[in-house]
Amino acid sequence: MVKICCIGAGYVGGPTMAVIALKCPSIEVAVVDISVSRITAWNSDQLPIYEPGLDAVVKQCRGKNLFFSTDVEKHVSEADIVFVSVNTPTKTRGLGAGKAADLTYWESAARMIADVSKSDKIVVEKSTVPVKTAEAIEKILTHNSKGIKFQILSNPEFLAEGTAIQDLFNPDRVLIGGRETPEGDKAIQALKAVYAHWVPQERILTTNLWSAELSKLAANAFLAQRISSVNAMSALCEATGANISEVSYAVGKDTRIGPKFLNASVGFGGSCFQKDILNLVYICECNGLPEVAEYWKQVIKINDYQKNRFVNRVVASMFNTVSNKKIAVLGFAFKKDTGDTRETPAIDVCKGLLGDKARLSIYDPQVTEDQIQRDLTMNKFDWDHPLHLQPMSPTTVKQVSVVWDAYEATKDAHGICILTEWDEFKTLDYKKIYDNMQKPAFIFDGRNIVDMDKLRDIGFIVYSIGKPLDAWLKDMPAVA
Ligand code: UDX
Ligand code: UDX
Numbered sequence: 383m384v385k386i387c388c389i390g391a392g393y394v395g396g397p398t399m400a401v402i403a404l405k406c407p408s409i410e411v412a413v414v415d416i417s418v419s420r421i422t423a424w425n426s427d428q429l430p431i432y433e434p435g436l437d438a439v440v441k442q443c444r445g446k447n448l449f450f451s452t453d454v455e456k457h458v459s460e461a462d463i464v465f466v467s468v469n470t471p472t473k474t475r476g477l478g479a480g481k482a483a484d485l486t487y488w489e490s491a492a493r494m495i496a497d498v499s500k501s502d503k504i505v506v507e508k509s510t511v512p513v514k515t516a517e518a519i520e521k522i523l524t525h526n527s528k529g530i531k532f533q534i535l536s537n538p539e540f541l542a543e544g545t546a547i548q549d550l551f552n553p554d555r556v557l558i559g560g561r562e563t564p565e566g567d568k569a570i571q572a573l574k575a576v577y578a579h580w581v582p583q584e585r586i587l588t589t590n591l592w593s594a595e596l597s598k599l600a601a602n603a604f605l606a607q608r609i610s611s612v613n614a615m616s617a618l619c620e621a622t623g624a625n626i627s628e629v630s631y632a633v634g635k636d637t638r639i640g641p642k643f644l645n646a647s648v649g650f651g652g653s654c655f656q657k658d659i660l661n662l663v664y665i666c667e668c669n670g671l672p673e674v675a676e677y678w679k680q681v682i683k684i685n686d687y688q689k690n691r692f693v694n695r696v697v698a699s700m701f702n703t704v705s706n707k708k709i710a711v712l713g714f715a716f717k718k719d720t721g722d723t724r725e726t727p728a729i730d731v732c733k734g735l736l737g738d739k740a741r742l743s744i745y746d747p748q749v750t751e752d753q754i755q756r757d758l759t760m761n762k763f764d765w766d767h768p769l770h771l772q773p774m775s776p777t778t779v780k781q782v783s784v785v786w787d788a789y790e791a792t793k794d795a796h797g798i799c800i801l802t803e804w805d806e807f808k809t810l811d812y813k814k815i816y817d818n819m820q821k822p823a824f825i826f827d828g829r830n831i832v833d834m835d836k837l838r839d840i841g842f843i844v845y846s847i848g849k850p851l852d853a854w855l856k857d858m859p860a861v862a
């Protein structure tokens with residue numbers, strides 16, 4: 383029986399290993415983590431991450447061929463294939479602070495693998511890491527190996543949160559990079575055999591190590607770039623009277639461009655896009671390619687601009703002040719169907735509004751009060767981020783209340799900001815909401831999910847990203 387161990391039971395490791403266990407009954411899969419609370423949660427009825435469909439997969443395999451454990455060393459030493467899926471945050475201090483990936487967790491995992499291994503192993507890089515990390519890891523492993531042979535593979539994960547199970551069941555492609563040697567090829571084939579249990583052969587691509595590593599950074603950079611492109615256009619639409627939905631639709635009909643990932647928004651978030659682009663920028667700079675670095679930096683600058691622009695629009699529309707006005711924030715997660723708030727645009731928008739002394743009442747169906755308070759008090763690394771302000775003072779945090787219902791959040795509010803596209807926000811009783819708000823009542827839709835005409839008929843003043851402006855908004859000061 384092939385044994386797989388995955389180090390890191392997070393958003394990537396957990397769902398990926400659960401699906402491997404489901405699809406490969408002949409393989410024993412252990413997911414290990416140093417965090418006791420995370421492993422306890424994986425072994426309970428309340429999984430540590432919210433992901434549609436995940437519960438069912440875990441329930442089917444847990445205790446049979448899927449195990450969650452904190453006994454990292456035991457499971458690593460027994461495994462034939464070790465996936466490493468630990469976190470690789472952006473460095474906050476020292477060389478490359480604010481841009482380079484922090485590989486501390488990766489390095490300590492690699493040293494541990496070398497330390498406890500008693501048999502040859504395939505070590506698979508699963509977390510996104512800078513190009514040439516595999517080479518560095520290989521050096522750590524071989525220099526500490528005591529004669530044991532390690533083969534390093536890069537197998538980046540392309541799942542998106544909220545659709546992780548679907549993406550894992552039916553991936554566009556699985557990418558496996560390895561050394562171009564007979565041993566490297568053997569390792570590639572061994573990992574390919576795992577995925578071949580359910581992924582069609584033609585979707586399993588094999589490349590050299592560096593192509594696989596760079597493809598992951600490139601894919602995320604291209605996706606983020608599409609959003610920044612459409613968001614840049616949304617500003618021009620508002621200025622000219624064009625409608626971003628019509629423009630996106632028309633542009634996406636070109637088969638060379640395609641219709642997906644062209645939704646204008648308050649900005650992209652998530653653990654990957656910004657981090658991976660910063661990483662790419664850093665790698666370009668280190669390789670003497672400042673023009674290429676500058677090109678990709680713009681994707682993040684436009685994203686910051688879009689969040690800033692949204693805050694300015696809210697404040698300008700409401701007579702240039704939101705001081706002490708209650709503003710309802712609907713949605714805090716970085717996208718729907720997840721409770722994840724890493725790099726969510728809601729953090730920057732809320733901080734911007736708090737900077738103008740607003741009182742916020744926040745509702746998100748999946749994010750806890752604790753998480754929101756932590757996010758709003760956290761200090762961010764300061765890299766050209768006009769919106770990443772200093773930590774909030776305790777009085778500012780008092781300006782924030784977190785409630786468990788959209789109606790409660792909007793009661794007596796002057797304005798509503800929709801920051802996550804949760805389905806339930808489309809079907810709220812907006813007439814009831816309007817009746818309980820201060821007048822004039824404003825809605826700022828950062829995700830283009832509401833029916834603007836219906837809301838205008840009710841009496842709202844409505845702003846939606848990239849849509850023709852209400853007469854009211856046109857009369858207010860220009861928003862840069
Ligand atoms: C992303 C990649 O899609 C995935 O392949 C990779 O493995 C990890 O990073 P994820 O961050 O989970 O996945 O979600 P994604 O659906 O890509 O959305 C990222 C952000 O972009 C979200 O904030 C989302 O709201 C925003 N977005 C997405 C838009 O603003 N407009 C769009 O058209 C699409
Ligand atoms: C373009 C648009 O494609 C067309 O829709 C519009 O109506 C007019 O402008 P055209 O300029 O005739 O058409 O040719 P196109 O095939 O788009 O190529 C433009 C340039 O991009 C060429 O120099 C081509 O060699 C280059 N190109 C194209 C690349 O370098 N790489 C590619 O992948 C595609």
Ligand code: ADP
Binds near residue numbers: 420468490509
């Ligand atoms: P991702 O979104 O990439 O999955 P997460 O932060 O959700 O990232 O998960 C990474 C997990 O890796 C965390 O649960 C963390 O505790 C775990 N981890 C980090 N370093 C180690 C290590 N050396 N050994 C075991 N687990 C680790």
